[in-house]
Amino acid sequence: MFTIGKLASLTSVSNDTLRYYEQEGLVEPAGKSPAGYRLYDKDSARRIRFIKHAQNCGFTLAEIRDLLVLRGRDKACCGDVRTRAVEKKLQIESKIRAMKAMSKALDQLIADCANETQPVNECTIIAALERANVKTPVH
Amino acid sequence: MFTIGKLASLTSVSNDTLRYYEQEGLVEPAGKSPAGYRLYDKDSARRIRFIKHAQNCGFTLAEIRDLLVLRGRDKACCGDVRTRAVEKKLQIESKIRAMKAMSKALDQLIADCANETQPVNECTIIAALERANVKTPVH
DNA sequence: CTTGACCCTGGAGTATACTCCGGGGTCTAG
DNA sequence: CTAGACCCCGGAGTATACTCCAGGGTCAAG
Secondary structure, eight states, X not given: OBOHHHHHHHHTOOHHHHHHHHHTTSOOOSEEOTTOOEEBOHHHHHHHHHHXXXXXXXXXXXXXXXXXXXXXXXXXXXXXXXXXXXXXXXXXXXXXXXXXXXXXXXXXXXHHHHSTTSOOOTXXXXXXXXXXXXXXXXX | OBOHHHHHHHHTXXXXXXXXXXXXXXXXXXXXXXXXXXXXOHHHHHHHHHHHHHXXXXXXXXXXXXXXXXXXXXXXXXXXXXXHHHHHHHHHHHHHHHHHHHHHHHHHHHHHHHSTTSOOOTXXXXXXXXXXXXXXXXX
8 A cells, every 4th residue: 555656656647647537536545544645556556557548549538437437347247338348449440540541651751751862742641541541430 | 612611511620620720720721712711622621631530549739730741841851850750650559559459458348248147357458458568658 | 843755635727629709791592 | 682691800718637836734754
């Protein structure tokens, strides 16, 4: 069990952010010291890392809360829980496709840059994106 | 040449957002009508779609402006331009890895949900993420 | 028993990316 | 020539995700 500052340095997240996450229902301290200090354990650190990964994947805190709830339900593994998981997966996959297209486009750009004799094609990136026929999800 | 409303409906973006993008230096109308109406062409629509794709990939508007500038430079294809492209690519690839890990984790979750006899493993998502050993870039 | 490093709460402030509004011009169809 | 649908600008408001105080308590070391 350690205090907030330790968790903060373990996860490269500020104390304020951790308190904010708690306020938003994303993490709960494992306990509290007599003086009212928040106390955390290794699972807390895992949870924070998960949140950061998910954020890095483009999820909002609200969505991440959903994912965590989804993970938390030990039994109620039916209907909407599964549906949400499938939804998220489709979302992620569409993002991956978009990102791969971007990556390819950048490859092209980098390649064009490599042989400096050729000027950069005006539309390298856009063309690559359009070839990839990526669908941007409508929010 | 068409007006802002048309571009808005073509790209599923609001008039306000288009004006905001202009203000932020992401798009310029191809021209203006005598009355001062913004006039756009097909390239404008492409550009907007590019912005949306890039946003969907987790780029900020500031970064997208960079990407567009990068794309725009017909000659100055050296040094920092190339460097930035390489940087972006690394960024994207790290995100793709993280997203693949998320996707796999969700697969597992969905699979667990499929045979409802088994309760959901408490740590399915987190465990998968940790197996994937994803590095979250420090901003 | 004080100093410095830590913790608490509540609330205000910031950056990003829109979104909405008021007040007013433009333009096309009837 | 007027009604309705469109456009303009400037500025205020909103949601998200922090970030930074102020004012005060806790605690281990010297």
